[in-house]
Amino acid sequence: MHIPDGLLDPVTIIVLWIVAVFILVIAFWRLNKLFQEEESEKLIPYIGVLAATIFAFQFVNYPVPGGTSGHLVGGTLVGVILGPWAAVIVLFMVLVVQSLFGDGGITALGANTFNMGVIGGIGGFYIVKAILWIFNKTEIKKEIKVPIATAIGSYIAIVLAAFICGIEIGIGGIIPMEIAVAAMVFWHLLIGIGEAIISGLIVWFVYKTKPELIITEKMLGVA
Amino acid sequence: MVDWERYKWPIISIIVIIGVLMLMIAIGFTLGILSEDPDGLERALIDIRSEEWLEGLGSAWEPILGWIDNDYIAGIIGILLTIALIIAVFSLISHISKKMKSKNE
Numbered sequence: 317m318h319i320p321d322g323l324l325d326p327v328t329i330i331v332l333w334i335v336a337v338f339i340l341v342i343a344f345w346r347l348n349k350l351f352q353e354e355e356s357e358k359l360i361p362y363i364g365v366l367a368a369t370i371f372a373f374q375f376v377n378y379p380v381p382g383g384t385s386g387h388l389v390g391g392t393l394v395g396v397i398l399g400p401w402a403a404v405i406v407l408f409m410v411l412v413v414q415s416l417f418g419d420g421g422i423t424a425l426g427a428n429t430f431n432m433g434v435i436g437g438i439g440g441f442y443i444v445k446a447i448l449w450i451f452n453k454t455e456i457k458k459e460i461k462v463p464i465a466t467a468i469g470s471y472i473a474i475v476l477a478a479f480i481c482g483i484e485i486g487i488g489g490i491i492p493m494e495i496a497v498a499a500m501v502f503w504h505l506l507i508g509i510g511e512a513i514i515s516g517l518i519v520w521f522v523y524k525t526k527p528e529l530i531i532t533e534k535m536l537g538v539a
Numbered sequence: 540m541v542d543w544e545r546y547k548w549p550i551i552s553i554i555v556i557i558g559v560l561m562l563m564i565a566i567g568f569t570l571g572i573l574s575e576d577p578d579g580l581e582r583a584l585i586d587i588r589s590e591e592w593l594e595g596l597g598s599a600w601e602p603i604l605g606w607i608d609n610d611y612i613a614g615i616i617g618i619l620l621t622i623a624l625i626i627a628v629f630s631l632i633s634h635i636s637k638k639m640k641s642k643n644e
Contacts, residue, residue, distance in 0.1 A: 317580055322596040347629075348636040360629045361549030367625040368553055368618045372560040375614055376567065379574035384582035409624045413617050418602030478579065491587050499583030507579045 321421030325488040333426030343401035386507030391436020392470040393515040403437030431477045440473030458538040459523045467516030471508040478504035
């Protein structure tokens with residue numbers, strides 16, 4: 317999913333950088349609310365730990381049938397634990413570090429932030445919220461329904477991000493759009509299964525061990 | 540004076556994450572649980588073009604840390620850099636919001 321340098325056309329690069337920076341600025345101000353609470357500073361080291369977990373998991377590629385591999389993207393996962401705005405900032409920072417290693421281009425950082433942070437983080441969060449709206453009409457415990465909704469939301473968000481990524485590559489003209497979109501969606505329909513399982517399991521584990529870390533329960537409507 | 544007791548669990552967590560990542564890389568590749576196959580985007584590009592084309596894709600920027608080809612060192616440096624950046628950014632947001640709050644009061 318990490319777009320390298322040299323694949324996107326300059327207009328796409330500039331537009332997606334502007335969109336990404338705009339959303340990052342909004343995220344910065346939206347987080348002010350969270351940090352105006354006295355005890356919020358305690359959260360910062362845990363946010364760092366979560367970012368490190370995402371970085372570590374993005375390093376680990378699991379095999380996918382057909383000669384490809386997948387790894388956790390984690391946008392929806394961070395969105396569910398810390399909220400959609402924190403997810404954008406966390407994913408941006410992870411992508412900055414990865415681009416220094418050559419995993420994802422530096423010029424394509426705006427596009428990668430848009431795909432993984434905005435679609436994965438913000439989009440994924442609201443997909444999870446919509447799924448929970450349905451689950452809330454049942455008697456399922458929140459410790460079960462939030463991980464399941466996270467898994468489904470992660471899957472949908474990753475396929476959606478792959479679809480958008482295909483369009484971005486297609487606009488560049490190096491690869492015809494219909495081929496780029498079809499190939500990206502096809503492979504991520506398989507890879508998304510891993511994303512869903514890992515994200516769901518991590519949220520389930522957090523609920524088991526340190527449920528207070530999930531600070532979005534009110535926003536998700538499960539508090 | 541830094542209150543180490545307050546940060547005990549995050550520090551332990553970070554050490555555990557680094558340890559688990561190292562183990563995952565070592566055991567995963569030895570047993571073949573992990574894969575060095577191209578990821579989804581790379582696979583799609585190789586299918587449409589070729590592996591040589593993907594490798595020759597021009598970059599205006601040379602990755603700053605791209606010369607580190609050891610997975611273990613890259614993993615540790617990446618984790619530490621990510622934590623430093625995230626803590627710096629979120630501490631800055633927290634600092635600014637506290638300042639704004641005290642100004643409003």
